[in-house]
Amino acid sequence: MPDEIDLLRAFREEIPGPSTGAWTRARAAIDAARSQEDPPGIKNAQPRGGRRLLAVAVAAGVAAAVGALLAVLLPGPPTAGPGSEQQIQDAAYVTRVERALASSRRDDVVEYARTVLPPGSRVQLQKGDMSSGPGVSSPLNVAVTITWSYQGASTTYGFAPGGRRVFAAETTGAAGGRELAVLDGDRTWWRAATPAPAGRQAPQTCGPGIRIGAGGWPAFIRYELGCGELQVRHPLEDAGTVKPGRQRVDGVATVELTGGNGSMLWVSPATYLPVRVIVGGRQPTQIDFRWLAPTRANLAGLSVPVPAGYRQVPPP
Amino acid sequence: MEGMRPTAGEGPIVDPAGFEAAFRWHFPPVYRFLARRVGPALAEDLAAETFAIAYRRRASFQPGRGSLRSWLYGIANNLARSHWRAEQHLLALDARLLPETDLTDESAAADQRLIAALLAPRLATALGHLTRDQRDVLLLHAWAELSHDEIAAALGIAPGTVRSRLSRARAALREQLGDFDFDLWTFDGPAVGPAHEGRSHA
Numbered sequence: 444m445p446d447e448i449d450l451l452r453a454f455r456e457e458i459p460g461p462s463t464g465a466w467t468r469a470r471a472a473i474d475a476a477r478s479q480e481d482p483p484g485i486k487n488a489q490p491r492g493g494r495r496l497l498a499v500a501v502a503a504g505v506a507a508a509v510g511a512l513l514a515v516l517l518p519g520p521p522t523a524g525p526g527s528e529q530q531i532q533d534a535a536y537v538t539r540v541e542r543a544l545a546s547s548r549r550d551d552v553v554e555y556a557r558t559v560l561p562p563g564s565r566v567q568l569q570k571g572d573m574s575s576g577p578g579v580s581s582p583l584n585v586a587v588t589i590t591w592s593y594q595g596a597s598t599t600y601g602f603a604p605g606g607r608r609v610f611a612a613e614t615t616g617a618a619g620g621r622e623l624a625v626l627d628g629d630r631t632w633w634r635a636a637t638p639a640p641a642g643r644q645a646p647q648t649c650g651p652g653i654r655i656g657a658g659g660w661p662a663f664i665r666y667e668l669g670c671g672e673l674q675v676r677h678p679l680e681d682a683g684t685v686k687p688g689r690q691r692v693d694g695v696a697t698v699e700l701t702g703g704n705g706s707m708l709w710v711s712p713a714t715y716l717p718v719r720v721i722v723g724g725r726q727p728t729q730i731d732f733r734w735l736a737p738t739r740a741n742l743a744g745l746s747v748p749v750p751a752g753y754r755q756v757p758p759p
Numbered sequence: 760m761e762g763m764r765p766t767a768g769e770g771p772i773v774d775p776a777g778f779e780a781a782f783r784w785h786f787p788p789v790y791r792f793l794a795r796r797v798g799p800a801l802a803e804d805l806a807a808e809t810f811a812i813a814y815r816r817r818a819s820f821q822p823g824r825g826s827l828r829s830w831l832y833g834i835a836n837n838l839a840r841s842h843w844r845a846e847q848h849l850l851a852l853d854a855r856l857l858p859e860t861d862l863t864d865e866s867a868a869a870d871q872r873l874i875a876a877l878l879a880p881r882l883a884t885a886l887g888h889l890t891r892d893q894r895d896v897l898l899l900h901a902w903a904e905l906s907h908d909e910i911a912a913a914l915g916i917a918p919g920t921v922r923s924r925l926s927r928a929r930a931a932l933r934e935q936l937g938d939f940d941f942d943l944w945t946f947d948g949p950a951v952g953p954a955h956e957g958r959s960h961a
Contacts, residue, residue, distance in 0.1 A: 447932045451901040454882045455853075458799065461790040465803045469786060472811035473778075 553741045554592040555733040560585060561726035566601050568612055568624050570635040570758040582628065583609050591744035593737060595620075598745045613747040623747055624758070632749045635758035692719045693731070772817045772827065782810055785828055789835050792903050797845045805838045825912025832903050833913035836895055843891065853883035878936065885935030889928055896921055897928035 567581035585601040598613040613623040625632045697709035697718045709719040720730045735741045772778045794802035899910045911918040
């Protein structure tokens with residue numbers, strides 16, 4: 444006779460097996476674990492990266508240290524084939540960047556992101572969400588956004604092609620919080636409670652807030668401004684590999700990772716936090732990051748004052 | 760897709776080929792076990808972490824102490840335990856679901872899936888009220904389909920403890936199901952109450 448165990452076995456039985464992304468993620472995690480193991484015979488012959496960095500830093504200064512660290516981190520010319528040293532290194536990079544991003548959300552770090560949108564982009568502000576891009580229907584013509592994020596709170600400022608501010612939007616980024624939008628074009632503002640996530644499929648690490656990158660952009664990253672989240676999973680899913688290189692971005696030495704669709708990510712070789720991201724193929728979007736201490740000046744960007752004379756309107 | 764049956768699903772895992780075979784064989788069920796407990800999004804992370812941990816500790820796996828799958832489920836279960844709130848939240852959501860089917864059709868009444876869907880809020884409520892230890896044993900038994908000995912190996916407890924915890928968990932489940940008649944596969948109606956989200960147990 445059937446019993447309660449049979450009922451329980453049918454409970455949530457509809458949940459499917461692992462997706463391609465889940466397989467890829469697991470393989471990357473295993474590869475990262477494998478890469479952390481010292482190959483036989485290497486352990487005593489080659490100091491670990493941190494030790495080498497320290498030695499070089501003492502001997503030749505910080506600039507040389509950065510170069511030495513890159514030399515340790517960067518693999519040789521890419522080699523093909525599954526399970527190759529190159530693939531292991533690639534997976535290790537992705538894992539390190541993921542960990543750095545996860546750590547940045549826990550640590551006391553202010554994230555500054557300057558996004559240059561494709562020409563003709565518009566931004567739509569509405570309760571619980573913000574979408575942007577060339578295909579968005581909105582009167583807000585925006586060329587650049589600047590976002591400050593800190594411990595779940597986030598504020599985005601939008602600027603027209605001429606540099607004039609178009610809007611400012613503040614959100615706590617969590618259910619039960621609040622959102623505030625100031626629209627400079629018609630001198631209005633609105634406030635709303637952050638709605639609860641809809642359904643169980645809502646991201647668990649991120650409340651509803653401002654999202655850029657949704658809507659099918661051919662990006663190799665998913666960048667969730669609302670929760671200060673940048674996920675670097677997609678390159679492995681889309682392209683199967685990333686190609687570490689090296690480049691200076693605004694004078695800063697970075698490690699360059701190339702993903703699918705011509706998307707690129709530059710990370711700091713010291714922290715693995717992103718310095719720059721370019722996504723979107725023919726209509727690229729560039730995001731520059733800075734990871735800052737939570738000083739009063741850096742936190743000031745999170746608050747949006749409503750200018751005098753602006754009229755309050757209901758949220759859309 | 761990748762779930763081909765390897766010949767070495769329970770074989771040595773120290774060498775790369777053995778571990779790869781074990782990964783291909785055991786990853787889908789371990790992922791599904793985690794997805795049913797904490798949801799697909801978090802399960803992706805936890806399943807990946809399960810096999811990363813397994814890789815790092817593969818030399819410590821001793822076949823004489825239990826099967827490979829019980830060892831893997833032990834790792835997965837520990838990771839799921841560390842996300843108690845997420846699991847409770849998911850159960851609370853399921854407990855609030857309104858049943859979408861009724862059992863007026865006799866042929867449908869024999870379908871365990873339909874009945875489970877109808878009883879999902881009650882099942883979720885019952886699971887939400889179990890202690891962590893009871894839930895671990897119950898779900899390893901029902902979803903991972905581990906034997907008592909395998910559960911004991913996975914959790915590092917005595918088989919007798921497994922049996923007593925499982926017995927109490929099943930009794931709690933039956934109590935929550937209330938008027939459900941297991942002989943006839945019917946019950947009087949969906950008297951559904953929400954689970955208590957965030958309730959903590961030792």
